[in-house]
Amino acid sequence: MPPARRFRLSPAMQVAAIVAVALNLWAICWATVPRDFDLFLGPWYAHITATGPLGAFAHPFSNYTPPYLYLLALASLAADWLSPLNVVKALSLAGTGFLALALANLLKAAGGKARDALWLFVLPSTVLNAALLAQCDAIWAGACLFAVAAMIRGRSAPALLWCGVAIAFKAQSAFVAPFIIGALIGRRAPLWQWLIPAAVWAAFMVPAWLLGWPAADLATIYFRQAGEFDFAGTLANPWIWGTVFAPGVASALYPFGYCVAAAAAVGIAILGARSVRHPQAMLPLALLSAMTLPYLLPKMHERFLFLADVLALALALIRRDRRSIAIAVAVQLTSLSALISYMYFYLMPWPALAGAFVGGATVVLTWREVRTAA
8 A cells, every 4th residue: 555645735835825814814903993003103194194294203293213204104195095094004014024025034044945934924923013003013123134134144234234224113123132242242343333223223313303303302212212111011021920910019120120131131142252153043042132131121012022023933934843833832922922911901911921931931942942053
C-alpha cells in the first residue's frame, strides 16, 4: 500500500487563503467606532477639515507629534468622498501596508521569505489596532523594523535614519533603543551617526514650526504625554495589578520600576554590543528589548506591545520551531489580554491581570531564545 500523501497548499493557495481571511477580519472590524476616535482622532480630523490641511498647524491641536498629523491632513483631501471614520481607518490600513513592507524587508535580512509578511494582515493585534481601533502604531513600528533589518545587515547609518523616523512618530519606538545602542557600540559607529536620529526628528518638526506651531510645544510633546496618564498602567504587566487593587502603593513604587527597567536596558545593550558577532541573535534580542521594557515600566498603555507582536511574528516565520512559535503566541496573548480589557472590561480588566503572568513567561522564553541564538 503506497504511503499517504501529506496535504500541502501551494504558495499561491496560501496567499489566497491569507487574503480571504484578512478581508473577512478587516470587514468585521471596519464599521466599529472606537473610543479614541470620538475622544481624539475625530476632533483632530474635524479641526483639519475646518481650517485646511496647512492652516490646521497654525497652533497645537493634538497631543501627537506632527508627522502622523501631516498624513492625516493629506488624507483629509478625500473628505468629499469618504466619511471621517473611513478616512482615518484608510490611513491605518495604509500604515499596515507600510509595516508589511518593513516586515518583508526584515524577513529577507534575517533569512526568511518576504511573502510571509502577508501573515501580518491576519495577526489579531494588527487587525484590532488598525481595523478596529483606527490607530497608527504600524507606522512607527514599521520604521523600527527597517532599523532592525539594517542593523542585521551591518548598515548602522540607515538604521539610525529609520530610528529617527520612528521616534518622530511615537516615543514607544524607544523600546528597541537598547538593542540599537548596543549594536552601535559593538560596531564602533562614528560619532556623527549617533546624531542622525535627532536630526531626522527635527526635520519632521520643521514644517509644523514654519506653519505656526510653537517650537517649545513641539520639543515637549512627549514630556506632556507622559504626564497625561495617571494610572500605573493598562498593559498586561505587573503594574496592572497596582492599577486595579493598589494605585497609591503602585505610584510610590514607580522609581523602583524605572530602575529595574534601566538595568534591563543596560543588560540588553551589552548583549547588543556582543550580538554583532552573532547576527542570528539580533532579531531575538530586538524582540527581548521590545518585550522587556514595556513589561517592566509603569504607566504603560494597552497597545505598547505592538512592536513586540510584530517582531515575535517575524521570529516565528523565520525559525519555525516550537519555541519561536510559542513566543509569538505568548506575546499575542499578552497583548490581546490588554486590548480586550481596554475595549470591554475597562473598570475591572480581568484579562490583563491574567495576561501579566503570560507576559512574564514570555520574557523568560525570549531570553532563552537569545541565549540559544548567541
